[in-house]
Amino acid sequence: MIRVLCADDESILLNELEENVRAVLPGAEILSSDDSAKLLEMSCREPVDIAFLDINMGTVDGVTVAKNLQKTNPKINIIFCTGYSEYALDALNINCSGYLMKPISEDAVRKAVDTVRYSLPDSEDDKIKVRCFGNFDISYRGKPLKFKYNKTKELVAYLIDRKGAEVSKNEVSAILFEDDEHDAYLSKLRKDLIDTTEMLHVDLIRTRKGYVAINRDAVTCDYYDYLDGDEAAADKFRGEYMAQYSWAEETLAELY
Amino acid sequence: MKEENDKSANLREEMISELRPHFLFNSLACISALCRKDPAFAREGIGEFASHLxxxxxxxGRERSVAFKDxxxxxxxxxxxxxxNYGDRLRVEYDIKADCFEVTALSIQRYVEAAIKQGIAKSPTGGTIRISSCEKNGEITISVEEDVAGTKATAVMLKERK
Structure with a gap:
């Protein structure tokens, strides 16, 4: 999902900007701020893909905010907005993606979005990437996903192996712990899974009372691609499937 | 020759700066946004904008004498x-005890502008600007103060005997 930050200390203009962004990027998550102090704090915290910044805000300097945002996400597209162009040089020094003059029309926003400097995440980038051929690996936007417990990763692997089918707590316990008396521990693993993936704004699992399943739409998986008949995925299979988990041998046998 | 060109370039820059283009464009942008939401209010805004401009x-570019009322x-x-721009963050109080005299056009307006820049603009909750005038012993005092940074600008002049 594309994340956009809108900042202008005039709330009438901020509102207008939000509406224009919504029209141009209907699926995007929009963060907005007309409070310079909060904006400074936000800029150090929230990675966003595009930021529309008023270059001349009352209590904080748009260029400072831009620099903070770039530290949080080096591939951010900064688009400065101004009433009058005397700050053009500052903007260029920042490697901004664009520069808009107020009043800003929907068309101007569309043009700025169409010509961004760094490409925007497409829906594939928003999926969690899972590798089953070889050792089981799980990553997001190129970085391995780090759970609190190793068993959480094994839980995800098992759910992936089940291909989206619902799995009962007892079944999971039996697989992970080789007995079924670990209710409390299982809850911890579930919490760990949810906490870790919540930060990514991805719903990795679906749950109902006593059952859990993987949400296939949230993942890109070589095994699933292989099952769909993808030739590139078939090439990736070299005789190993979730090599670190012994319970995976059953599925491995089916793949031969 | 070059000196003359530099001079006129500087003069041009100065005049443009005096027009406060930033403020003009921001105002226009706000009025533009209002056209959809509150067209009657936008019309009023265009009227105010035209009067100000x-x-x-x-x-x-010249010293023009105007009635204080103007x-x-x-x-x-x-x-x-x-x-x-500022909404509720900008509050204004008037305490005008004398107004039958003349001032240089924009002289007091510039005080008000400075008060906003030094005070209101620097506070997320804004503040109050107080514009006052009074006459005492043939002297007229005009003040513009704000309660954020606590600045106060004062002009004193002799009341002309008519």
């Missing part, structure tokens, strides 16, 4: 536009 164009009218137009 006319006064500026008539006054810039300067106050201009300040009202100007503050109307600034309120589009």
């Amino acid at each position: 006319r006064y500026e164009l008539d006054s810039l 300067e106050l009218k201009e300040i009202e137009h100007y503050l109307w536009l600034e309120k589009l």
Whole structure:
């Protein structure tokens, strides 16, 4: 999902900007701020893909905010907005993606979005990437996903192996712990899974009372691609499937 | 020859800067946004904008003497536009005890502008601007103060005997 930050200390203009962004990027998550102090704090915290910044805000300097945002996400597209162009040089020094003059029309926003400097995440980038051929690996936007417990990763692997089918707590316990008396521990693993993936704004699992399943739409998986008949995925299979988990041998046998 | 070109370039820059283009474009952007949401209010805004711009164009680049009442009218137009920007953050109080005298056009407006820049603009909750005038012993005192940074600008002049 594309994340956009809108900042202008005039709330009438901020509102207008939000509406224009919504029209141009209907699926995007929009963060907005007309409070310079909060904006400074936000800029150090929230990675966003595009930021529309008023270059001349009352209590904080748009260029400072831009620099903070770039530290949080080096591939951010900064688009400065101004009433009058005397700050053009500052903007260029920042490697901004664009520069808009107020009043800003929907068309101007569309043009700025169409010509961004760094490409925007497409829906594939928003999926969690899972590798089953070889050792089981799980990553997001190129970085391995780090759970609190190793068993959480094994839980995800098992759910992936089940291909989206619902799995009962007892079944999971039996697989992970080789007995079924670990209710409390299982809850911890579930919490760990949810906490870790919540930060990514991805719903990795679906749950109902006593059952859990993987949400296939949230993942890109070589095994699933292989099952769909993808030739590139078939090439990736070299005789190993979730090599670190012994319970995976059953599925491995089916793949031969 | 070059000296003359530099001089006129500087002069041009100065005049443009005096027009406060940033403020003009921000005001226009706000009025533009209002066209959809509140067209009647937007029309009012265009009227205020025109009055303010006319006064500026008539006054810039020369020392023009105007009735204090007219300067106050201009300040009202100007503050109307600034309120589009600041909303509730900009509060104004008037304490006008004397108004039958003349001032240089835009002289007091510039005090008000500075008060906003030094005070209101620097506070997320804004503040109050107080514009006052009084006469004592043949002297007229005009003050513009704000309660954020606590600045106060004062002009004193002799009342002309008519």
